[in-house]
Amino acid sequence: xxxxxxxxxxxxxxxxxxxLSLQISKGEIFGLLGPNAAGKTTTIRMLCSxxxxxxxxxxxxxxxxxxxxDALKHRVGYVAQYFGLYxxxxxxxNLEFYTxxxxxxxxxxxxxxxxxxxxxxxxxxKAGSLSGGYKRRLSLCCSLSHDxxxxxxxxxxAGIDPVTRKALWDIxxxxxxxxxxxxxxxxxxxxxxxxxxxxxxxxxxxxxxxSPNEVQNSLDDFSIYKCTQKFDxxxxxxxxxxxxxxxxxxxxxxxxxIVKKDFTQVRLASLMSEYIKDxxxxxxxxxxxxxxxxxxxxxxx
Numbered sequence: 001x002x003x004x005x006x007x008x009x010x011x012x013x014x015x016x017x018x019x020l021s022l023q024i025s026k027g028e029i030f031g032l033l034g035p036n037a038a039g040k041t042t043t044i045r046m047l048c049s050x051x052x053x054x055x056x057x058x059x060x061x062x063x064x065x066x067x068x069x070d071a072l073k074h075r076v077g078y079v080a081q082y083f084g085l086y087x088x089x090x091x092x093x094n095l096e097f098y099t100x101x102x103x104x105x106x107x108x109x110x111x112x113x114x115x116x117x118x119x120x121x122x123x124x125x126k127a128g129s130l131s132g133g134y135k136r137r138l139s140l141c142c143s144l145s146h147d148x149x150x151x152x153x154x155x156x157x158a159g160i161d162p163v164t165r166k167a168l169w170d171i172x173x174x175x176x177x178x179x180x181x182x183x184x185x186x187x188x189x190x191x192x193x194x195x196x197x198x199x200x201x202x203x204x205x206x207x208x209x210x211s212p213n214e215v216q217n218s219l220d221d222f223s224i225y226k227c228t229q230k231f232d233x234x235x236x237x238x239x240x241x242x243x244x245x246x247x248x249x250x251x252x253x254x255x256x257x258i259v260k261k262d263f264t265q266v267r268l269a270s271l272m273s274e275y276i277k278d279x280x281x282x283x284x285x286x287x288x289x290x291x292x293x294x295x296x297x298x299x300x301x
Contacts, residue, residue: 001024001025001026001027001028001060001061001149001150001181002022002023002024002030002047002058002059002060002150002181002183003022003023003024003058003059003060004020004021004022004023004047004056004058005021005056005057005058006019006020006021006055006056006057007019007020007021007043007046007053007055007056007057007058008020008053008054008055008056008204009039009042009043009046009051009053009054009204010054015054015204016039016042016204017039017042017043017046017204018039018203018204018205019056019205020039020043020056020201020204020205020206021206022199022206022209024181024183024197025181026149026179026181027176027177027179027180027181028176028181028182028196028197029172029173029176029182029184029194029195029196029197030181030182030183030184030195030196030197030198030199031184031185031186031191031192031194031195031197031198031199032183032184032185032186032198032199032201033185033186033187033189033192033198033199033200033201033293034185034200034201034202034297035202035297038201038202038203038204038297039201039203039204040154040185040201041081041154041185043201044078044152044154044183044185046058046065047060047065047076047152047183048076048078048152049065049069049072049073053065053066060072060075060076060149060150061075061149061150063075073102074102074146074148075148075149075150076148076149076150076151076152077142077143077144077146077148077150077151077152078143078151078152078154079136079139079140079143079151079152079153079154079156080139080154081154081155081158081185083127083135083139084139085098085127085135085138085139085142086127087126087127087128088126088127088128089126089127090123090124090125090126090127091114091119091122091123091124091125091126091127091130091138092110092114092123092124094127094138094142095110095113095114095138095141095142095145096110098142098145099142099145099146102145102146103146110145113141113144113145114141117137117140117141117171118137119134119137119138119141122134132159132160132164133160133161133164133167133168136156136157136160136164136168137168139156140153140156140168140171144175148180149179149180149181150180150181150182150183151175151180151181151182151183152183153172153182153183153184153185154185155185155186155187156168156184156186157169157186157188157191158186158187165188165191169191169194172184172194176196189288189289189290189293192212192289192293193212193289195212196211197209197210197211198210198211198212198215200215200292200293200296200297201297202296202297207296207297208292208296212289215289215292216286216287216288216289216292217286217287218292218296219258219287219291219292219295221260221261222246222258222259222260222261222287222295223258223259223260223261223263223265223284224256224257224258224259224284224285224286224287224291225256225257225259225265225268225282225283225284225285226254226255226256226257226282226283226285227254227255227257227280227281227282227283228253228254228255228281229253229254229255229276230253231250232275234275235272235275235276236248236250238271238272238275239257239271239272242271244259244260244263244267244268245257245258245259245260245263245268246258246259246260246295247291247294247295247298249290249291249294256285256291258287258291258295265282265284268282269282
């Protein structure tokens with residue numbers, strides 16, 4: 001459904017997306033994750049033909065992006081990172097306007113769309129008066145009004161409470177079951193776990209990709225230890241300064257430490273012992289997605 005072959009995007013001397021290659025199948029939910037300014041939004045804008053591709057090639061549903069931009073717009077829907085609708089227009093006015101960009105407006109179909117995504121009762125309310133969750137529902141309705149094959153969702157749940165986030169993901173799963181392909185950018189590791197496939201982007205380049213489980217098991221050159229330890233600034237600084245420690249991450253009273261494979265548990269315990277008052281119990285553990293994400297992308301602002 002979506003094929004990217006070494007696509008790049010440069011703005012003057014700055015390369016924002018660097019030789020990105022992906023294959024995403026019909027009906028999949030694909031998640032693209034990366035720090036701010038990693039190139040996620042630029043990638044989506046290229047795939048929606050809002051930005052030209054500097055080099056490489058890409059196709060969606062068999063349509064080459066460099067040749068079929070007019071035909072492509074009927075095959076894709078786009079939910080922007082920030083609310084891109086008109087605050088002073090009503091919910092229904094916004095939906096009718098966006099639908100008209102793709103052809104004739106069918107009021108009966110729009111009514112069904114609003115009911116399906118539980119926003120019909122607000123059809124006469126101004127879009128600017130909606131809560132964040134309902135704004136996302138309206139944006140999604142507008143992106144679906146022409147029945148596209150592929151939907152691009154740029155951080156669709158940013159700033160949304162967990163209950164509303166789950167409700168939106170239930171919608172995403174329903175769309176996937178209907179055969180639509182979803183391309184989602186997110187910062188949430190919990191959302192990454194919900195995707196069929198994911199990729200981590202750092203400085204415009206993919207540093208890991210595959211199923212969530214495959215990416216989670218990608219730190220082959222490191223060992224991960226955890227222990228119960230309250231925050232201790234001096235201990236963390238000692239660990240961070242060690243050439244054998246790749247990452248230190250504090251979660252409440254749990255300290256997670258990623259070290260080089262040849263840095264043994266005994267040596268790590270010795271490094272930490274001076275700063276531990278109680279008995280130190282280091283446990284070898286499996287990496288989680290956040291461990292992998294930070295380990296592979298740390299240092300990017």
